[in-house]
Amino acid sequence: MREYLSRLKARDELLVIDREVDPCHELANVAVQLQRKSAKAVLFNRVKGSALPVAINVYSQHDRLCEIIRCEGKTFCERLEEHIQASLGPGPWTREAAAEALHHGKLSDLPLLTHHGRDGGRYITSGIFVAKDPESGVPNLSFHRSQFIADDELRIRLGSSHDLYRYQQVAEQRGEPLEAAILIGAPPEVFMAACVSLPPEGDELALAAAMRGEPLPMRRCQTIGLSVPAEAEIVIEGRILPHERRPEGPFGEFMGYYVEVGDNHVFEVTNVSWRADAVYHGLVCGSHEDLRPLEAATAARIYKHLKSQVRGVLDVSCRPTVMNTIVKIQKAYEGHAQHVLLAAMGSHLDYNKLCIVVDEDVDIYDMEEVVWAFLTRGRADTRTMVLHDVPGFYRDPHKDHWGRLGLDATRPWGREAEFQRKRIPGDETPIDFGAYLAGQNL
Ligand SMILES: Cc1cc2nc3c(=O)[nH]c(=O)nc-3n(C[C@H](O)[C@H](O)[C@H](O)COP(=O)(O)O)c2cc1C
Numbered sequence: 186m187r188e189y190l191s192r193l194k195a196r197d198e199l200l201v202i203d204r205e206v207d208p209c210h211e212l213a214n215v216a217v218q219l220q221r222k223s224a225k226a227v228l229f230n231r232v233k234g235s236a237l238p239v240a241i242n243v244y245s246q247h248d249r250l251c252e253i254i255r256c257e258g259k260t261f262c263e264r265l266e267e268h269i270q271a272s273l274g275p276g277p278w279t280r281e282a283a284a285e286a287l288h289h290g291k292l293s294d295l296p297l298l299t300h301h302g303r304d305g306g307r308y309i310t311s312g313i314f315v316a317k318d319p320e321s322g323v324p325n326l327s328f329h330r331s332q333f334i335a336d337d338e339l340r341i342r343l344g345s346s347h348d349l350y351r352y353q354q355v356a357e358q359r360g361e362p363l364e365a366a367i368l369i370g371a372p373p374e375v376f377m378a379a380c381v382s383l384p385p386e387g388d389e390l391a392l393a394a395a396m397r398g399e400p401l402p403m404r405r406c407q408t409i410g411l412s413v414p415a416e417a418e419i420v421i422e423g424r425i426l427p428h429e430r431r432p433e434g435p436f437g438e439f440m441g442y443y444v445e446v447g448d449n450h451v452f453e454v455t456n457v458s459w460r461a462d463a464v465y466h467g468l469v470c471g472s473h474e475d476l477r478p479l480e481a482a483t484a485a486r487i488y489k490h491l492k493s494q495v496r497g498v499l500d501v502s503c504r505p506t507v508m509n510t511i512v513k514i515q516k517a518y519e520g521h522a523q524h525v526l527l528a529a530m531g532s533h534l535d536y537n538k539l540c541i542v543v544d545e546d547v548d549i550y551d552m553e554e555v556v557w558a559f560l561t562r563g564r565a566d567t568r569t570m571v572l573h574d575v576p577g578f579y580r581d582p583h584k585d586h587w588g589r590l591g592l593d594a595t596r597p598w599g600r601e602a603e604f605q606r607k608r609i610p611g612d613e614t615p616i617d618f619g620a621y622l623a624g625q626n627l
Contacts, residue, residue, distance in 0.1 A: 186370040186418055187464055189253075190228065190240055198225050205231040208239075208307070213300040213469050216241040220473060228464070235296035237419075237465045244376060245473035247550055250481050253373040254396045260500045261481050262488035268395040269383065278391035282402035282415030287458040291336045295369075295419065295457070296465050301437030305446065307333040308436060310475070311468035312367040312421070313379040315390075315413050318348070319355045319363065324411075326379035326389040330470065331367065331452065332433050339367075339452040340433035341425070342444075346535060346579055348385070353425050353450065362424035364409040365452070370418025370466040375401070380482035390414070408455035418463040422456040439471045439479075439506070444580075476506055483507045487532040494528035497521060502549040508538040508578070508586075511549045519598040526570050526591035538577050541592045546606055559594035562604055568593035 193199040200219065206212045206229050219227055220242050229239045244250065247261070256264045272278065297307035309331040317324050325348040331339040343350040349365070356363040368375065378393035393414070394401045404415040406422045413420050433449035468474050480503035487510055488501040497515040504511060510529050516522065522542040529540040541555055544562075548554045559568070570591035577586035596604040618627065 186240065186243065186372060186376075186416075186466060187462070188416075189243065189373045190226065190464065193226050193243070200225045200227045202227060202229045203231060205233055207233050208235070208296050209299040210302070212239060212241070212296075212298055212467060216467065217469055217472060220245060229467075232296040232465075235294060235465075237294075237296050237459070237463055239296050239298070239465045239467045240370070241467040241469070242472070242474050243466065244373070244478050247477055247481065250377060250478060253377050255398065262485040262501055265381070265482070265485040266489055268392060269381070269387070272388060272391040272395040276391060276394075277400050278388065278394040279403045279412070280400040282404045285404075285415065285460065287460060288463070289456070289458050292333060292339075292421065292454055292457055293336055295459075296467070297333050298467050300469055301443070303435050303443050304437055305332060305434050309333070309339070309367065309369065309421075310470050311466040312369055313371050313375060314349055314365045314367055315411060316349055316352055316363060316365040317411065318352055318385065319359070319361075321385070323386060323388050324390050325349060325352070326375065326393070328379055330436060330438070332436070334431075337454045339421075339423075339454060340431055341450045341452050342433060342436075343425075343450055344579070347382070353427075356425075357427040360427055362426050362453070364411055364422075364424050366406055366409065366411050366413045367421040367423075367452075368413060368417040368419070369421070370464050372397075372401075372414060372416045375414050375417070377478060377482070380478045382482070382486065406456070407458070417460075419457070419459040419465060421454055422458075423452050423454040426451045426453055437470060439475055441471050480504065480507050483533065483536060484510070487512075487529065487537070490532040491525065491528050495521070495524050498525065499545055500549060503536070504550065504552050504555075507536045510537050510540045511552075511555050512540070512542045513545060513547065513549045514542055514595070515545050516595050516598070521598075522568075522593040522595045523570065523591075526593065530570075530572055530575075530589045530591060534576075535578050537589060538586055539590050539592070541594050543594045544596055547594070555594065559592050562594055563597050 226243045227241050232239050299307050327349050329341045331341045353363045374393040374396040378389045402415045403412040405412050408422045429451045430448035432446045434446040435443045437443050484501040484503045491498045497517050499513045502511050525542045543558045547558045572589040
């Protein structure tokens with residue numbers, strides 16, 4: 186992550202804050218308010234109670250995610266699928282890293298943040314768990330919020346649809362703990378690969394290496410039998426205890442509400458190490474930095490499904506959160522958008538609460554444009570598709586996420602000429618405003 190931060194700094198996309206900030210609320214507050222005004226990443230150099238600086242808002246821009254996976258003119262969805270296919274091929278995907286002296290310390294040496302008013306305490310929100318499938322040995326990367334309890338204990342949230350949950354169940358049935366390492370400040374490709382859900386045989390470390398275009402340097406953990414990407418700034422080693430659940434929460438999570446206290450898994454910490462000059466990665470759950478990467482990975486999965494079902498699918502995005510799917514198509518026949526909606530609704534069992542289909546001239550990364558297309562390209566009543574009584578997001582005791590809504594926001598078939606977008610001659614070329622504004626700032 187440090188190299189990526191240097192790159193951002195070199196092109197003036199990094200704000201550096203030297204004033205001391207409090208890790209309890211103040212840092213998150215400054216980060217979120219800055220994020221409303223600027224797309225730049227932020228580095229807090231002095232965080233009360235810790236020697237480590239905190240980087241935040243690093244992955245909040247879709248363009249940066251495209252850069253990380255080396256899109257080179259392709260869409261994120263297309264390019265990610267290419268990397269996934271490549272990662273299924275022969276490696277080597279990893280290599281042994283050169284030895285590096287590490288610092289060892291306690292969890293409480295880290296600048297652990299408290300984000301929201303009712304959060305139950307300090308949380309690691311950017312932690313990427315590395316673990317191995319106990320049956321196949323295939324490694325997996327995934328994010329799981331972790332509440333600090335003591336230097337030797339974290340309480341963690343394992344979503345039931347994720348691989349780590351399944352691994353832990355297998356280990357638990359054997360009466361064994363599941364070893365795992367938590368990476369904080371992982372290399373950007375590892376961060377992106379951790380957002381992706383591959384089928385059980387998929388190796389997400391190989392995917393990270395495919396994104397980078399070269400093998401990932403790895404080092405062995407010191408207290409558990411796993412290897413981790415050596416470039417990770419901070420590594421927490423430990424094991425998830427079998428048959429042990431303890432209260433975790435409340436926590437202000439990605440939908441914008443608090444999840445109340447629940448009995449969740451217990452992670453026993455066996456070692457904490459960090460590189461010289463390590464940077465901690467803070468991340469505000471539900472902020473752009475949390476949502477954009479997960480949206481991009483989800484969109485790519487939906488894109489792949491749609492491409493196998495219907496023709497003319499150009500790109501997919503999920504804005505303003507993963508619950509929404511926006512599909513861009515080259516409409517080829519009457520009813521094409523309805524076919525796409527049908528396929529989209531079944532493309533991800535957890536999400537797709539709302540699916541919207543638009544034409545090729547609409548920017549699917551701009552929700553205002555998408556809504557504008559629905560509002561201006563035809564009637565409301567006949568372009569809506571409702572699917573009743575289907576479960577959606579898995580954590581839903583009151584069925585708040587049941588049902589699906591589809592919107593056809595494409596131009597009426599056969600009347601395309603009436604919906605040609607107006608243009609100002611020359612508007613495709615960015616203007617050098619300096620010549621017009623004569624020294625005035627925008
Ligand atoms: C920043 C971030 C934080 C996340 N936090 C959690 C979490 O606390 N618990 C959880 O179950 N999933 C969380 N997720 C979702 C999954 O960990 C993530 O989508 C991952 O891809 C799951 O991988 P898997 O399907 O390969 O297991 C988070 C995702 C992101 C991007």
